[in-house]
Amino acid sequence: MTDDAGLLEETAEDLFEDAPCGYLTTRLDGTIVRVNRTFETWTGLRRVELLGRRRFQDLLAPGGRIYHETHYAPLLRMQGSVREIALELVRADGSRLAALVNSTLVTDASGRPRVIKTTVFDATDRRGYEQELLRARRREQEIAQHLQRSLLSGDLPATDGLEVAVAYRPAVAGIEVGGDWYDAFWLDDGESVGFVVGDVVGRGLEAAATMGQLRSALRALASTGLQPGPLLDALDGYARRHGVGQMTTLAYAELRLRTRRLRLACAGHPPPVLVAPGARPELLGEGRSLPLDAHAVRSARAEATLTLPAGAGVLLYTDGLIERRGRSLSDGLDRLLAEVASQDDQAPAALAPAVVHALHDPGHADDVCLLAVRIR
Amino acid sequence: MSAVARNNVVVDGRPDGRPMIFAHGFGCDQNMWRHVWPAFAGDHRVVLFDHVGAGGSDASAYDRERYGSLHGYADDVLEICRELDLHDVVFVGHSVSAMVGVLAAAAEPERFARLVLVGPSPRYIDDAGYTGGFSREDVEGLLAALDSNYLGWSSQMAPAIMGNGDRPDLGEELTNSFCRADPEIAAQFARVTFLSDNRADLSRVRTPSLVLQCSDDIIAPEPVGAYVARHLPESTLVHLEATGHCPNLSAPEETVAAIRAFLAA
Numbered sequence: 257m258t259d260d261a262g263l264l265e266e267t268a269e270d271l272f273e274d275a276p277c278g279y280l281t282t283r284l285d286g287t288i289v290r291v292n293r294t295f296e297t298w299t300g301l302r303r304v305e306l307l308g309r310r311r312f313q314d315l316l317a318p319g320g321r322i323y324h325e326t327h328y329a330p331l332l333r334m335q336g337s338v339r340e341i342a343l344e345l346v347r348a349d350g351s352r353l354a355a356l357v358n359s360t361l362v363t364d365a366s367g368r369p370r371v372i373k374t375t376v377f378d379a380t381d382r383r384g385y386e387q388e389l390l391r392a393r394r395r396e397q398e399i400a401q402h403l404q405r406s407l408l409s410g411d412l413p414a415t416d417g418l419e420v421a422v423a424y425r426p427a428v429a430g431i432e433v434g435g436d437w438y439d440a441f442w443l444d445d446g447e448s449v450g451f452v453v454g455d456v457v458g459r460g461l462e463a464a465a466t467m468g469q470l471r472s473a474l475r476a477l478a479s480t481g482l483q484p485g486p487l488l489d490a491l492d493g494y495a496r497r498h499g500v501g502q503m504t505t506l507a508y509a510e511l512r513l514r515t516r517r518l519r520l521a522c523a524g525h526p527p528p529v530l531v532a533p534g535a536r537p538e539l540l541g542e543g544r545s546l547p548l549d550a551h552a553v554r555s556a557r558a559e560a561t562l563t564l565p566a567g568a569g570v571l572l573y574t575d576g577l578i579e580r581r582g583r584s585l586s587d588g589l590d591r592l593l594a595e596v597a598s599q600d601d602q603a604p605a606a607l608a609p610a611v612v613h614a615l616h617d618p619g620h621a622d623d624v625c626l627l628a629v630r631i632r
Numbered sequence: 633m634s635a636v637a638r639n640n641v642v643v644d645g646r647p648d649g650r651p652m653i654f655a656h657g658f659g660c661d662q663n664m665w666r667h668v669w670p671a672f673a674g675d676h677r678v679v680l681f682d683h684v685g686a687g688g689s690d691a692s693a694y695d696r697e698r699y700g701s702l703h704g705y706a707d708d709v710l711e712i713c714r715e716l717d718l719h720d721v722v723f724v725g726h727s728v729s730a731m732v733g734v735l736a737a738a739a740e741p742e743r744f745a746r747l748v749l750v751g752p753s754p755r756y757i758d759d760a761g762y763t764g765g766f767s768r769e770d771v772e773g774l775l776a777a778l779d780s781n782y783l784g785w786s787s788q789m790a791p792a793i794m795g796n797g798d799r800p801d802l803g804e805e806l807t808n809s810f811c812r813a814d815p816e817i818a819a820q821f822a823r824v825t826f827l828s829d830n831r832a833d834l835s836r837v838r839t840p841s842l843v844l845q846c847s848d849d850i851i852a853p854e855p856v857g858a859y860v861a862r863h864l865p866e867s868t869l870v871h872l873e874a875t876g877h878c879p880n881l882s883a884p885e886e887t888v889a890a891i892r893a894f895l896a897a
Contacts, residue, residue: 284882285848285875313850318766319773322826323781325851325877326659326727327811333881334663334810342780383780390779581692 278355278376284369286311286329298378300348312374317344317352328359332372336361342383345376354383396461397433403464404433407471412440413449417513417632419569420451421604423612425624434623435463435504436574439471443478447513450478453572453627454506455525466501470548474508484508484521485559488545492523492557495548502549507572516564516631521557523547526575526589529596531607531630532568537596539589540570569604569630571596576622577615591615604628633693635711639681640688643716645673650745651718652676655709657727657751658825660811661687664726667884671892676722681712683729685817687810694817702728702828706735713743722895724748726880727851728825730860731833738836747841748891751852751877752860754830762831765853771826775819782815834863841867842894844879844887851877868894 272279278295282288288306296302299315313324320343331338337360345353356379362371412420420440426433435456443450452474456466473494477487488508495501505525511518520528520540524547527539543560564570578588595614599607608628616624635641642662645652652672654665662680669678682689683705698704709732713721721744725733730752737744756764757771813821841864845857854871861869870890874883 317773318770319775320777321850322766322770322774323777325849326657327781329876330660330664330878330881331811333878334660334666343777386780 277378280312280374280376282312282372282374284372286313286372288312289371295376298347298353298376299345312372315345317346320344328357332359332361333369336363342379342386353378354380356382400433400461400464403461403468404437407437407464407468413442415513418449418511419604419628419630420449421608421628423608423624423626423628425612425616433464434459434576435467436576436623436625437467437471438572438625438627439475440627440629441475441478443510444481445512448510449513449629450475450508450510451572451627451629452506452508453525453574453625454504455574456501457503466504469498470495470501470504470506474506478510483559484510484519485543485557488521488523488548488557489554492548492554504548505575506548509570509572511564511570511629511631513631516566516568517561518564518570519559519561520570521545521559523557524550526573526578526585529571529573529593530562530564530568531571531596531602532565533602535565537593539593564631567630567632569602569607569628571607571611571626571628573626574622574624576624577612577626579622580617602630604630633690635708635715638684638690638693639708639712640690641712641716642680643677644669644680645676645678647677649676650720650722651679651713651716652722652724653679653681653709653712653718655681655723655725655729655732656683656686657725657729658821659727663687663810664878664880665724668724668880668888668891671884671888677718679712679716679718681708683821684708685821686813691814691817694814696820699817699820699824701824702732702735702830705729705732706739709733709736710740710743713740719743720745722746722748724750724891725752726750727752727877728828731828731830734830734833734837734864737839738833741838744839746895747837747839748844748894749841749860750844750880750887751846751849751857752843753852753856754834754860754863755828756826756851757829759829762859763853763855765850765856766826768827771823774822774826778815778818778822831859831863834860835865837864838866842891843867843869844890845869845871846874846876846879847872848875849877868897870894 273293275294278298279292280288281290288310291303291306313321316324328338328341339358341357343355343357345355347353356377359372359374361369362373364370422438435458438453440451456463474491477490505523507522507525507528509518509520520543522544527541529537530540531537543558545557578592580588595611599610608626612624612626654669656662656664661682672678685691685694723733723744730749733747737747756766758764843857843861845854861867872879872886874886876882879887
């Protein structure tokens with residue numbers, strides 16, 4: 257009891273001076289009028305150098321001073337208090353003290369602001385940890401971007417009789433990579449090309465990894481001679497067995513150049529567009545089935561076959577090209593057809609970027625991918 | 633999307649009064665004018681707005697290219713003027729928005745009657761023969777400070793902030809909400825603000841302009857305000873006793889009086 261009583265005799269002054277946080281009282285312009293001993297100890301700045309001579313913001317590093325003027329001071333005026341702001345104070349020896357700062361605007365009886373009371377907490381360890389987390393997040397974004405770029409680069413097939421071009425625009429607002437992917441490759445018969453545009457659910461590293469697995473699986477399956485419908489069946493089985501890419505949508509097509517024969521299968525993906533000389537662009541609505549691993553009951557996936565007119569082309573794309581907030585999907589498809597029709601140059605290398613540019617909506621935070629193919 | 637919706641435009645005051653647009657600077661939103669605009673509501677049509685990415689604006693309308701320079705922000709001001717059919721406009725711009733007003737008035741001089749520039753700076757970074765007050769490293773320091781302070785922007789808060797969440801439990805005013813901003817947008821706005829150089833644009837302004845210079849303003853120090861006043865063809869420089877960079881909050885009466893005197897002259 258006696259010991260406790262002794263502890264309780266601590267004066268308010270002791271409490272103020274040796275509190276486990278720095279205390280400052282400043283005038284409204286930031287001029288320091290009172291500090292406690294803890295603040296002196298932490299910063300190495302003595303009160304004789306501070307009181308009436310320095311403003312709180314003078315103790316911040318220049319970047320933090322800008323932050324103080326543009327965020328801290330206005331918030332304090334508008335809210336009457338500010339909490340948990342991370343700032344760096346410059347100590348007497350020039351080193352930095354990572355601090356968490358809280359302030360309260362003290363008003364008089366008539367409500368007029370009089371002084372600012374500020375507490376400063378040493379947040380060195382916490383700041384270090386936060387910076388590690390931020391670094392880890394940036395690193396993950398870099399890896400995902402690197403992975404995505406490596407998956408999306410590579411030569412597109414081209415011969416005298418075939419032109420292929422891709423326009424790809426990542427989401428503007430997002431910091432994570434999206435799940436759109438494309439691929440185009442020669443099949444083993446040496447006279448057919450396979451091409452695909454798909455959209456994996458999710459974003460970031462996981463989406464990029466899923467994209468990579470599905471892309472490899474699809475290429476491997478295509479090399480076995482499976483045609484688009486059965487190929488999507490097999491890919492669906494792969495997705496189920498390995499728990500990869502549930503609800504992925506994709507459009508896969510094979511084009512035999514000599515016969516101009518196109519086989520097409522669409523798993524829950526927006527319909528490709530047929531672009532034929534002298535005709536209006538039209539949607540290819542056949543050969544449709546559900547997204548990958550979308551339903552417990554499996555049934556054979558539909559496939560459409562058509563012979564392209566000479567000089568015709570096909571466009572595969574992702575939904576980012578046609579979706580708009582507050583607009584219907586059929587509206588978006590109509591706009592796509594009209595935009596394709598309005599383009600003077602129908603060569604894939606010109607058409608793909610022109611259409612993506614024209615339909616690009618900065619307000620829509622989704623990737624956009626358009627793959628255009630044309631035969632002679 | 634209309635500019636009025638995109639920029640969270642709020643119109644108040646006298647409907648047939650002279651239009652007066654208040655533009656907030658980098659950091660916070662239109663609430664910066666809460667103690668100033670009411671003084672002009674009796675005889676002006678008051679127009680308040682948020683820059684895209686700030687306050688109640690539609691952050692999804694943010695376009696890196698458009699807002700890659702202050703011209704994109706000036707275009708927004710001009711679009712708001714066109715949509716509301718504003719003429720004979722008094723433009724009041726704080727901090728970086730002073731230069732936004734300069735660009736807007738240079739582009740469409742016929743629309744603007746007066747410019748009021750509160751704490752303007754045409755260039756924040758020092759240059760040969762010019763003292764802006766900051767170095768590139770200081771701007772990096774600001775970006776680091778922004779990085780450490782995603783005010784009210786944890787993923788938990790984001791849906792409510794973006795306006796598409798139904799979270800009444802978050803209450804009307806989130807803590808620090810006046811300065812909340814999408815971290816990516818805030819970082820780019822910081823770069824655009826503090827790395828831009830609009831010195832050459834000053835001489836293109838024909839609109840009579842008021843430069844309000846605060847005392848001890850580290851963001852826009854006195855020599856910078858003097859530079860602005862010297863290079864604007866028709867300008868009045870007024871020194872305020874108010875200290876710091878935000879006289880609209882710290883000394884609204886003095887700010888209002890200076891603007892009133894300028895408009896009456």
